[in-house]
Amino acid sequence: MTTAPGPQSPAEQTRVVVIGAGQAGLSVAYYLQRLGLVPGADVVVLDRGPSTGGAWQFRWRALRLGTAHQVNDLPGMSDLGLSFATADKTAPARDVVSDYYDRYERYFGLKVRRPADVRGVDDLGGPLRVRYVGASGEERSLETELLVNATGTWGSPFRPWYAGSDTFRGRQLTTADYTAAEDFAGQRVVVVGGGTSAIGFLLELDHVAASTVWVTRRPVEWFDQKELGVEMGRAAVAEQDEAARLGRALPSIVSGTGVPLTRRHRGGIERGLLVERPMFSSIEPDGVRWADGSFEPADAIVWATGFRPELRHLASLGLRSKDGGVVVARGASQTDPRLFFAGYGPQASTIGANRAGRVIARQVLLAPSTRPGGAGSGSA
Ligand code: FAD
Numbered sequence: 001m002t003t004a005p006g007p008q009s010p011a012e013q014t015r016v017v018v019i020g021a022g023q024a025g026l027s028v029a030y031y032l033q034r035l036g037l038v039p040g041a042d043v044v045v046l047d048r049g050p051s052t053g054g055a056w057q058f059r060w061r062a063l064r065l066g067t068a069h070q071v072n073d074l075p076g077m078s079d080l081g082l083s084f085a086t087a088d089k090t091a092p093a094r095d096v097v098s099d100y101y102d103r104y105e106r107y108f109g110l111k112v113r114r115p116a117d118v119r120g121v122d123d124l125g126g127p128l129r130v131r132y133v134g135a136s137g138e139e140r141s142l143e144t145e146l147l148v149n150a151t152g153t154w155g156s157p158f159r160p161w162y163a164g165s166d167t168f169r170g171r172q173l174t175t176a177d178y179t180a181a182e183d184f185a186g187q188r189v190v191v192v193g194g195g196t197s198a199i200g201f202l203l204e205l206d207h208v209a210a211s212t213v214w215v216t217r218r219p220v221e222w223f224d225q226k227e228l229g230v231e232m233g234r235a236a237v238a239e240q241d242e243a244a245r246l247g248r249a250l251p252s253i254v255s256g257t258g259v260p261l262t263r264r265h266r267g268g269i270e271r272g273l274l275v276e277r278p279m280f281s282s283i284e285p286d287g288v289r290w291a292d293g294s295f296e297p298a299d300a301i302v303w304a305t306g307f308r309p310e311l312r313h314l315a316s317l318g319l320r321s322k323d324g325g326v327v328v329a330r331g332a333s334q335t336d337p338r339l340f341f342a343g344y345g346p347q348a349s350t351i352g353a354n355r356a357g358r359v360i361a362r363q364v365l366l367a368p369s370t371r372p373g374g375a376g377s378g379s380a
Contacts, residue, residue: 022054
């Protein structure tokens with residue numbers, strides 16, 4: 001890659017920038033390399049995290065590999081003799097995933113730059129300028145022909161608004177802030193949300209917190225047959241895909257997938273721990289109140305209410321449709337041919353992220369160059 005002289009210091013130029021080194025970003029980087037693009041020269045991966053593991057490095061300690069849904073192997077991971085299927089299921093998921101991703105990045109020489117926090121992307125009329133802040137705190141930039149956004153959702157937890165929320169004297173936190181049950185020892189905790197994170201917190205808080213109350217927006221749909229889970233999973237992916245293609249805000253994943261009725265979950269239901277109440281209607285300084293007037297005192301409210309795609313850094317590109325989403329099909333923006341979204345909508349699972357890598361890498365290779373006289377594609 002050549003570097004064009006600029007009025008001040010010359011900008012570094014590349015063919016593809018991938019933002020994010022979680023399952024989606026690594027999968028894209030792996031396939032791009034296999035198709036002949038050179039990591040660090042043709043492809044630059046930028047990641048905000050201090051370490052390897054994508055969002056997994058930040059997940060709470062009690063989330064074990066065996067209690068996560070299922071973490072699928074990255075493409076090519078078997079070349080290293082590694083598989084999550086044979087890893088220690090009792091180990092914290094964050095430790096195993098961070099370790100395996102670290103070995104994966106090094107084995108394939110993916111040259112991820114971190115910490116590199118992307119703050120904005122500017123449209124230069126052909127290429128895109130990606131601005132990021134590195135370890136020194138100084139802003140740097142890169143010019144790229146194509147951009148793959150693989151930033152996940154962890155940095156954008158969703159917390160619904162309820163009247164009185166700002167009057168609450170206790171602590172309010174989201175899934176992304178939760179670290180360990182011990183932080184709530186002896187406290188009265190309200191857990192909001194109908195997914196596996198909320199359920200995991202309730203199980204962990206049992207016998208540690210003074211009391212727990214579980215509230216959900218709609219009744220939890222438990223399923224106890226594997227086939228039903230697969231079917232619900234497929235329907236949820238189709239729903240996500242439709243929303244992405246139409247540029248709608250993405251629906252909640254858990255409302256589409258239901259929750260598996262594992263032995264652990266069944267035990268929680270039988271002992272009266274996993275019995276949900278409907279949503280409260282307001283928050284007061286010392287607790288939460290329902291529309292029927294009933295009140296529950298609380299020291300903490302844990303909002304396990306999901307996440308939204310993290311896209312703030314792309315705001316200046318004006319991609320949001322009037323329906324609140326970005327228009328994406330098969331990982332490609334339908335409004336800007338320079339942009340791809342890996343791990344977005346139907347790809348938001350470890351298996352979906354793997355597929356994203358394959359389909360996006362192929363499209364990247366075929367994308368025309370946005371630079372005058374540019375190569376137009378990789379050399380594979
Ligand atoms: P991430 O892993 O979030 O990676 C995105 C990366 O982008 C991060 O490293 C982040 O630091 C970086 N980034 C973000 N913004 C910027 C920026 N502006 N500049 C630079 N870097 C940036 N899926 C499963 O398949 N199985 C499971 O068991 C499972 N369990 C889950 C449990 C929880 C609690 C949650 C919330 C999700 C779970 N998922 C699970 C979904 C899971 O998040 C995805 O499957 C997958 O790991 C996401 O990969 P990703 O690469 O899209 O995102």
